[in-house]
Amino acid sequence: MKYKNHRHLKKHKNYEKVKWLLIFFIIIVTLLTNHFFKNCNLVVKYTMLTIITGINIIFFYSTKKGKKILLFIQESTNEFYKITWPTKQETFYTTLIILIVAIFISFILWLLDSIIFYFISYIIA
Incomplete structure (x- = not known):
């Protein structure tokens, strides 16, 4: 029984490779035909x-990877709909609030810069 299951898995892996x-092969043929038939009707x-x-x-x-990607896309879509979006x-x-905090911090930095500049100019002069 184990031998039969192993043979089935090997056959399935070969099928995936094919x-x-x-x-x-389809991608390569598509690129080549697109190159060779560039003067063909666009439609x-x-x-x-x-x-x-x-x-x-x-x-x-x-393929296995394709099924995993499709499952990931479906789960991501479901999670997207579960998101609670903020109101306006x-x-x-x-x-x-972020704007006020940014202005406040920039004011503090300007004040510290001015104080340090004053002390350095006092020491140098």
């Missing part, structure tokens, strides 16, 4: 490019 080779060229890209995306999402009033008051 999918990745097919994906890269036809972009339609074919869209179809080939769609096929490539389908192949990509059928909260955003305004937070910005106002």
Whole structure:
């Protein structure tokens, strides 16, 4: 039984490798045809490019990594909807507080700079 399961896993890994080779092959063929048929009608060229890209995306999402990425995107979307966004009033008051603190700290730094400048000029003169 263990031997049969190992054979199945090896076959599945080979199938994944074939999918990745097919994906890269389609990308290379797409780039080459785009280069060689640059004088072709743009509508036809972009339609074919869209179809080939769609096929490539389908192949990509059928791989293990593609399924993991798709699951990550779905979970990220769910988490995005769980976020509690601040209201306009909260955003305004937070910005106002930050602005006041920045002005206050800059005033303190200016005052310290002036005092240090005064002492240094007194010592030098």
